[in-house]
Amino acid sequence: MAYSLDPRTKRLGIMGGTFDPIHNGHLVAASEVAHRFNLDQVLFVPTGQPWQKEQHNVTDAEHRYLMTVIATAADARFEVSRVDIERPGPTFTVDTLKDLRLQFGAELELFFITGADALSKILTWRDHEAVVEMAHLIGVTRPGHNLQNPGLPSEAITLMEIPALAISSTDVRARVAKSEPIRYIVPDGVSFYIKKHRLYLDADKNPDPQSAGIL
Numbered sequence: 001m002a003y004s005l006d007p008r009t010k011r012l013g014i015m016g017g018t019f020d021p022i023h024n025g026h027l028v029a030a031s032e033v034a035h036r037f038n039l040d041q042v043l044f045v046p047t048g049q050p051w052q053k054e055q056h057n058v059t060d061a062e063h064r065y066l067m068t069v070i071a072t073a074a075d076a077r078f079e080v081s082r083v084d085i086e087r088p089g090p091t092f093t094v095d096t097l098k099d100l101r102l103q104f105g106a107e108l109e110l111f112f113i114t115g116a117d118a119l120s121k122i123l124t125w126r127d128h129e130a131v132v133e134m135a136h137l138i139g140v141t142r143p144g145h146n147l148q149n150p151g152l153p154s155e156a157i158t159l160m161e162i163p164a165l166a167i168s169s170t171d172v173r174a175r176v177a178k179s180e181p182i183r184y185i186v187p188d189g190v191s192f193y194i195k196k197h198r199l200y201l202d203a204d205k206n207p208d209p210q211s212a213g214i215l
């Protein structure tokens with residue numbers, strides 16, 4: 001593989017998402033990629049206002065951020081970034097990558113982790129050419145979605161099979177609204193947080209039409 005071997009260069013994985021809420025599918029994907037690519041850190045980056053999800057009512061960013069912090073707290077490889085929450089306006093991956101480069105400096109190799117569903121739409125992302133220049137893309141399997149290169153140069157992207165977890169945030173929200181269990185689907189702390197703040201009880205806010213029917 002053509003990745004830099006300079007020991008000073010930090011290898012940073014980035015996992016963007018709405019995380020409404022974060023679930024074990026996200027964590028397994030990040031953990032597998034961190035192991036396979038020998039990453040120093042995986043940064044979970046909750047979105048601000050997600051431009052592709054305007055049709056569904058996204059939970060307040062602070063709740064999504066705190067659930068992400070809780071879910072990742074026990075893993076030394078995982079951190080959470082507020083860059084997308086703090087940038088006004090909709091979140092575009094190209095801006096996330098630019099901000100992280102500024103924040104972390106030049107000695108950085110970026111690996112952008114994305115599931116098969118998001119990967120298939122990558123050519124519709126704003127400035128996707130710049131995204132590919134700034135980060136190596138890692139497409140991970142996700143049940144219900146085909147994992148294939150959406151037409152990017154093969155050196156820009158690695159496709160990776162991970163143990164399949166047929167979990168989505170849409171399903172977690174629907175389960176909470178129906179009082180069905182979410183134990184073992186989200187970390188316990190996230191489940192306690194959801195209960196404490198009475199999140200996702202309003203069934204009208206579910207489901208996200210884009211992801212409905214995955215499970």
Ligand code: ATP
Pocket residue numbers: 016017018019020025026029113114115116117118140141142143165166167168169170171208211
């Ligand atoms: P929603 O149902 O609200 O769309 P989601 O479960 O898809 O939520 P997102 O926050 O939209 O979660 O996803 C963030 C990233 O994690 C995306 O790249 C998505 O493809 C990936 N991802 C989500 N769930 C899984 C899973 N079970 N396995 C692998 N990747 C996943």
Ligand code: MG
Pocket residue numbers: 211
């Ligand atoms: Mg999704």
